[in-house]
Amino acid sequence: MPWTLSTSLDEFRARAGDFLAASPAENTVLLTVTDRLAAHGPHYYGDGAPVFGWWRAGPDGPVAGAFLQTPPFTPRLGLMPEAAAAELATELAAAWAGFTALAGVGGGAAATQAFGAAWAGATGTTSSVKTNERLYRLDGLSGPPRPPAGRPRLAGAADRELLIRWFDAFAAEVDIRIPHTARVVDDRTAGGQLHLWEDAGRPVAVAGASAVIAGMSRIGPVYTPREARGRGYASGVTAAASAAALAQGAGEVLLFTDLANPTSNAIYQQLGYRPVEDCLELAFDD
Numbered sequence: 001m002p003w004t005l006s007t008s009l010d011e012f013r014a015r016a017g018d019f020l021a022a023s024p025a026e027n028t029v030l031l032t033v034t035d036r037l038a039a040h041g042p043h044y045y046g047d048g049a050p051v052f053g054w055w056r057a058g059p060d061g062p063v064a065g066a067f068l069q070t071p072p073f074t075p076r077l078g079l080m081p082e083a084a085a086a087e088l089a090t091e092l093a094a095a096w097a098g099f100t101a102l103a104g105v106g107g108g109a110a111a112t113q114a115f116g117a118a119w120a121g122a123t124g125t126t127s128s129v130k131t132n133e134r135l136y137r138l139d140g141l142s143g144p145p146r147p148p149a150g151r152p153r154l155a156g157a158a159d160r161e162l163l164i165r166w167f168d169a170f171a172a173e174v175d176i177r178i179p180h181t182a183r184v185v186d187d188r189t190a191g192g193q194l195h196l197w198e199d200a201g202r203p204v205a206v207a208g209a210s211a212v213i214a215g216m217s218r219i220g221p222v223y224t225p226r227e228a229r230g231r232g233y234a235s236g237v238t239a240a241a242s243a244a245a246l247a248q249g250a251g252e253v254l255l256f257t258d259l260a261n262p263t264s265n266a267i268y269q270q271l272g273y274r275p276v277e278d279c280l281e282l283a284f285d286d
Contacts, residue, residue, distance in 0.1 A: 002061075002084070003091050005053045009037050012052035012068070019054070019063040019079075024216035025137055025276050026079035026108060028254050030068055031213045033076070040187065045070040046179045055084045067107070072177060074281070077107025082114035089118035104130060106281035116282045123284075130175075131281040132260065136273035138253035141242050145270055148232035150199030152240030155189050159203065163194065166206055170223040174258070195244060197237035205233035207241035209253075217245035219255040222264075235267050242271065 006012055013034060020027040020034075036044050048071025055065035065080025067088060075092075077085060085107075092102070104127070105115050116127040155163060163185045171178045178184060188194050188208060197205040205224040210217050219241050224234045238255075245253045255273060257264045 002056045002058065003053055003088055004056075005051060005091075005095075007049055007051055009034060009042065009050065009052065012054065012066075013038070016052075016054040016063050016066045019066060021214035023079045024214045024252055025135065025254055027066065028135070028216055028218050029076050029107075030066060030078045031216060032210050032218060033068060033070060035211065035213050036187075037070070040183075044180075044183075046072045048072065051075075053088065055080060055088070057081075072179065074102065074104040074106060077105065077111045077115060079108065080111050082110050085111040085114040086118035089115045090122050093119060093122035102284055104281060104283040106131075107279060109278040109280045112280045112282055116284075119284065125284045127282040127284050129280055130283040131258065133256045133279045133281075134259050134265065135276040135279055136255050136257065136268055137276045138242055138246075138272055139274045140272045141239065141246065141253075142270065142272045143239055144232055144235035144267075146232055146235075148197070148199070148236040150197055150204065150233070150236065152195055152197055152237060154192055155194035155196050155206065157189065159194075159196065160185060160189065162203060163189065163206065166223050166225070167221065169225070170221045192244075195237055195241040197233045197240070199231075199233070204228040204231075205237040207234075207237040209241040209245040209248075212245065212248050212250045215249070215251040217248065217250035217253050219245070219253065222255075234264070235271065238268070239271055 020031050042050055050070045052068045054063045057064045065084040066078040067075050069075040105112055164181050167178055167181050193208050195207050196203045207222045208220055222234055222238050242253050257268055
């Protein structure tokens with residue numbers, strides 16, 4: 001089979017690293033996840049052992065697809081042909097017993113749908129769309145059309161408890177899991193990756209900008225507490241985080257947005273972000 005599965009991060013990076021770096025937008029999640037695993041260890045995202053895979057277009061062909069899973073999260077598909085995604089689903093169902101209880105899968109829309117269809121055929125499960133997102137790439141940063149009151153600043157140690165509350169609130173609102181929230185906040189604060197918008201001396205919004213990997217940085221999370229929304233703070237802090245990523249050498253600055261939220265999609269396009277691809281997360285049902 002052209003898919004090779006491994007539990008070794010080093011092997012995955014050695015075999016698939018050049019492929020990931022060649023398409024940093026479509027492989028953005030795999031690049032950031034492997035970077036954090038390399039920096040903080042295999043259990044950064046949870047107690048389960050990560051699993052990696054790469055696909056070749058023929059026995060001696062180049063790597064042309066990749067995926068990973070860091071339990072408790074579902075597998076994330078990188079760039080790959082639909083046929084490779086279908087092969088992966090069939091192979092996981094047949095060869096890796098631990099995957100038969102898979103809760104879902106996420107990635108580019110076409111590959112994810114192909115995986116879901118093949119998984120249903122192999123396991124008898126059905127699927128539903130959990131999230132429907134669009135990946136955007138910055139194409140020339142513009143300031144917010146209506147600049148908000150206040151100014152940006154980097155988050156510091158004194159913001160720790162506030163950021164933990166905000167990260168937890170963000171996760172609950174968008175229905176995602178952030179294992180070890182305090183550790184994530186500490187690591188990203190220490191790395192200068194969290195930007196706050198401050199109005200009248202009070203933090204009112206946060207945006208993250210990931211470390212630059214393969215010339216790519218991804219913005220997120222972006223969060224404004226409900227009581228502070230509607231004043232342009234998210235636009236201001238996203239623009240500040242985007243400018244910081246560019247200043248750190250990012251050739252591609254990316255972000256995901258929920259297609260069900262027309263406000264955020266409009267905001268990001270006003271700042272200069274343009275669509276790259278649509279992405280899905282499917283949930284599998286018995």
